[in-house]
Amino acid sequence: xxxxxxxxxxxxxxxxxxxxxxxxxxxxxxxxxxxxxxxxxxxxxxxxxxxxxxxxxxxxxxxxxxxxxxxxxxxxxxxxxxxxxxxxxxxxxxxxxxxxxxxxxxxxxxxxxxxxxxxxxxxxxxxxxxxxxxxxxxxxxxxxxxxxxxxxxxxxxxxxxxxxxxxxxxxxxxxxxxxxxxxxxxxxxxxxxxxxxxxxxxxxxxxxxxxxxxxxxxxxxxxxxxxxxxxxxxxxxxxxxxxxxxxxxxxxxxxxxxxxxxxxxxxxxxxxxxxxxxxxxxxxxxxxxxxxxxxxxxxxxxxxxxxxxxxxxxxxxxxxxxxxxxxxxxxxxxxxxxxxxxxxxxxxxxxxx
Amino acid sequence: xxxxxxxxxxxxxxxxxxxxxxxxxxxxxxxxxxxxxxxxxxxxxxxxxxxxxxxxxxxxxxxxxxxxxxxxxxxxxxxxxxxxxxxxxxxxxxxxxxxxxxxxxxxxxxxxxxxxxxxxxxxxxxxxxxxxxxxxxxxxxxxxxxxxxxxxxxxxxxxxxxxxxxxxxxxxxxxxxxxxxxxxxxxxxxxxxxxxxxxxxxxxxxxxxxxxxxxxxxxxxxxxxxxxxxxxxxxxxxxxxxxxxxxxx
Amino acid sequence: xxxxxxxxxxxxxxxxxxxxxxxxxxxxxxxxxxxxxxxxxxxxxxxxxxxxxxxxxxxxxxxxxxxxxxxxxxxxxxxxxxxxxxxxxxxxxxxxxxxxxxxxxxxxxxxxxxxxxxxxxxxxxxxxxxxxxxxxxxxxxxxxxxxxxxxxxxxxxxxxxxxxxxxxxxxxxxxxxx
Numbered sequence: 001x002x003x004x005x006x007x008x009x010x011x012x013x014x015x016x017x018x019x020x021x022x023x024x025x026x027x028x029x030x031x032x033x034x035x036x037x038x039x040x041x042x043x044x045x046x047x048x049x050x051x052x053x054x055x056x057x058x059x060x061x062x063x064x065x066x067x068x069x070x071x072x073x074x075x076x077x078x079x080x081x082x083x084x085x086x087x088x089x090x091x092x093x094x095x096x097x098x099x100x101x102x103x104x105x106x107x108x109x110x111x112x113x114x115x116x117x118x119x120x121x122x123x124x125x126x127x128x129x130x131x132x133x134x135x136x137x138x139x140x141x142x143x144x145x146x147x148x149x150x151x152x153x154x155x156x157x158x159x160x161x162x163x164x165x166x167x168x169x170x171x172x173x174x175x176x177x178x179x180x181x182x183x184x185x186x187x188x189x190x191x192x193x194x195x196x197x198x199x200x201x202x203x204x205x206x207x208x209x210x211x212x213x214x215x216x217x218x219x220x221x222x223x224x225x226x227x228x229x230x231x232x233x234x235x236x237x238x239x240x241x242x243x244x245x246x247x248x249x250x251x252x253x254x255x256x257x258x259x260x261x262x263x264x265x266x267x268x269x270x271x272x273x274x275x276x277x278x279x280x281x282x283x284x285x286x287x288x289x290x291x292x293x294x295x296x297x298x299x300x301x302x303x304x305x306x307x308x309x310x311x312x313x314x315x316x317x318x319x320x321x322x323x324x325x326x327x328x329x330x331x332x333x334x335x336x337x338x339x340x341x342x343x344x345x346x347x348x349x350x351x352x353x
Numbered sequence: 354x355x356x357x358x359x360x361x362x363x364x365x366x367x368x369x370x371x372x373x374x375x376x377x378x379x380x381x382x383x384x385x386x387x388x389x390x391x392x393x394x395x396x397x398x399x400x401x402x403x404x405x406x407x408x409x410x411x412x413x414x415x416x417x418x419x420x421x422x423x424x425x426x427x428x429x430x431x432x433x434x435x436x437x438x439x440x441x442x443x444x445x446x447x448x449x450x451x452x453x454x455x456x457x458x459x460x461x462x463x464x465x466x467x468x469x470x471x472x473x474x475x476x477x478x479x480x481x482x483x484x485x486x487x488x489x490x491x492x493x494x495x496x497x498x499x500x501x502x503x504x505x506x507x508x509x510x511x512x513x514x515x516x517x518x519x520x521x522x523x524x525x526x527x528x529x530x531x532x533x534x535x536x537x538x539x540x541x542x543x544x545x546x547x548x549x550x551x552x553x554x555x556x557x558x559x560x561x562x563x564x565x566x567x568x569x570x571x572x573x574x575x576x577x578x579x580x581x582x583x584x585x586x587x588x589x590x591x592x593x594x595x596x597x598x599x600x601x602x
Numbered sequence: 603x604x605x606x607x608x609x610x611x612x613x614x615x616x617x618x619x620x621x622x623x624x625x626x627x628x629x630x631x632x633x634x635x636x637x638x639x640x641x642x643x644x645x646x647x648x649x650x651x652x653x654x655x656x657x658x659x660x661x662x663x664x665x666x667x668x669x670x671x672x673x674x675x676x677x678x679x680x681x682x683x684x685x686x687x688x689x690x691x692x693x694x695x696x697x698x699x700x701x702x703x704x705x706x707x708x709x710x711x712x713x714x715x716x717x718x719x720x721x722x723x724x725x726x727x728x729x730x731x732x733x734x735x736x737x738x739x740x741x742x743x744x745x746x747x748x749x750x751x752x753x754x755x756x757x758x759x760x761x762x763x764x765x766x767x768x769x770x771x772x773x774x775x776x777x778x779x780x
Binding site: 060068 | 363392393394395396398405408409411412413414415416417418419422425426427428429430431432433434437454455457458
Binding site: 116 | 637638
């Protein structure tokens with residue numbers, strides 16, 4: 001059994017990528033993500049990989065496009081303003097059916113915003129990471145250990161579905177240290193990429209990686225096929241963790257850092273005799289619709305807790321369709337909600353029953 | 354001698370306008386690939402502009418890049434397959450406007466790739482707007498009174514600029530307006546690929562090119578215009594050649 | 603068992619390191635732990651603070667806003683965080699740097715001249731470990747062997763020669779009363 005070590009979320013993210021067989025990292029420094037790049041620059045040369053500090057986030061994501069299209073597991077990471085710059089590349093990666101892993105260690109926005117933790121890039125990640133019709137798998141860890149586990153999943157899912165996968169972290173998870181177990185004996189399976197730009201060696205037709213379809217019927221057909229894949233993903237890949245939801249009248253819905261905080265609030269509410277529970281989202285796209293729907297059996301109200309002005313709450317409202325009360329509590333701008341604040345919201349809702 | 358289509362070109366028919374230089378330059382690149390016998394280990398990066406469909410025309414593996422990012426994409430490919438030959442094929446808007454940062458940094462890193470740069474002083478695909486290389490006084494759709502350097506600034510001389518960077522192994526400007534110049538262009542492109550195979554660093558061949566459609570000139574007049582206007586502003590020649598030496602990394 | 607610890611002081615006083623010692627010690631004792639530093643421009647020369655949670659159950663928020671224990675190694679830190687400490691909580695002040703007294707009456711206050719004690723004993727720059735010793739004596743948040751092992755784990759391999767000095771500093775913190 002490998003021993004536990006203390007690791008920062010950002011370092012764990014980088015190390016997990018290396019363990020997943022990623023040997024190409026292209027980055028650019030930005031707080032609070034920089035430790036990812038630092039760790040990569042230290043480790044990549046030791047595992048025969050490449051760390052390259054790009055001239056911009058724009059260049060970095062396009063280097064990922066090139067490296068991944070060339071057949072290798074590649075990733076980039078940034079924080080909110082830098083992710084905006086990667087929008088273009090994300091759209092091309094999705095449009096070219098190329099796998100890639102992108103980490104966003106979120107900070108507050110808009111603009112330069114702030115450097116403290118935030119979850120205000122939910123819409124960007126799940127709705128509009130770039131132009132055009134496309135989706136990205138979005139995984140939201142809430143502990144440092146889970147960062148490690150989900151990074152491995154991200155690379156595997158990217159390969160399986162040939163699409164971009166985002167790890168949506170934040171400054172809190174990135175900067176904090178927690179005990180983790182790194183199992184280096186774990187076998188990784190990297191599938192072949194017969195479509196890659198690797199040189200045809202006069203043995204096959206030339207491969208083309210491309211997102212341009214100048215004839216509208218062609219493009220429509222490609223997009224429809226891609227959306228069939230997305231439907232399959234929606235069926236197969238929804239993930240969440242439920243906590244004390246069996247009889248919950250008030251179901252808190254949260255992800256990442258705010259889910260940790262909400263869990264403490266749920267514990268406190270239970271002590272006070274309130275039937276509260278928590279759905280902690282692990283996949284943000286696909287959204288775990290099924291869990292929300294099944295919890296409507298006992299829930300009188302849902303409470304979405306986010307470090308934003310309210311973004312994920314829209315998804316719950318869409319799923320619930322007006323049949324249950326859906327409330328929102330958030331702190332934003334780099335402020336972190338406290339368990340006491342969340343508990344107060346739970347009690348407010350309870351008072352209205 | 355039999356005049357045949359180079360193997361490195363597919364059978365697809367070019368979509369280029371009559372008198373456009375792209376066809377000739379495509380052929381020269383393909384000939385160089387054939388002569389060096391590297392088609393099976395070459396990756397081409399098509400950019401955004403008239404040459405976007407280059408991925409249909411070259412027989413080697415191809416990828417189409419976002420506008421301006423061809424050299425970042427090429428960097429990614431080359432880092433994964435350092436033994437393979439990677440080239441980008443870019444126009445002046447792609448390389449010297451939206452992709453200036455990617456160009457300068459690929460060059461200064463001494464990224465071991467070959468850049469084929471088509472300079473025709475205009476944005477072709479969008480129908481003839483000002484390019485970073487549009488000449489002073491030149492009329493385009495977005496400089497209807499002629500390019501005013503006071504308002505729009507000066508054209509960029511790419512080879513001169515990049516020749517100051519230590520990572521560059523070869524920076525040469527050529528033209529395909531005459532048989533003699535075509536031969537010279539071919540030699541430059543082949544040399545650039547050879548340098549890459551030898552691992553010498555970043556190589557760029559800038560090709561002064563015609564765009565009769567968007568210049569609003571006949572094919573013959575276009576060639577004259579190129580000689581009389583572009584060549585004086587963008588003199589042909591070798592701006593950097595590390596010769597036998599590897600570019601400083 | 604649960605301890606929410608906030609360590610605060612100037613950058614360079616070893617605030618983050620001390621937090622790491624506590625975190626490692628808690629982990630080696632089989633407890634759940636989290637460690638969260640303040641980050642950003644304030645790290646560069648200004649104040650530094652660090653939240654550490656040690657608990658038998660899983661940790662929700664790693665950000666300590668209501669500490670059970672506050673270690674204040676400069677005046678701004680005491681002023682900023684004194685009122686955040688829970689009633690009946692503990693405040694340990696480096697009294698060789700902070701002249702002020704804790705104003706609150708509903709908390710336990712300990713004044714330890716850690717910086718002076720460290721330099722008097724040839725352990726300049728190890729006031730943080732003197733404070734750590736006192737923290738351990740007052741809270742016994744983990745076993746003694748886990749605490750010692752936590753110190754060892756926190757010191758990077760190339761600095762293991764400093765182990766002895768760190769242990770000495772911790773002992774001084776444990777043995778000296780205010």
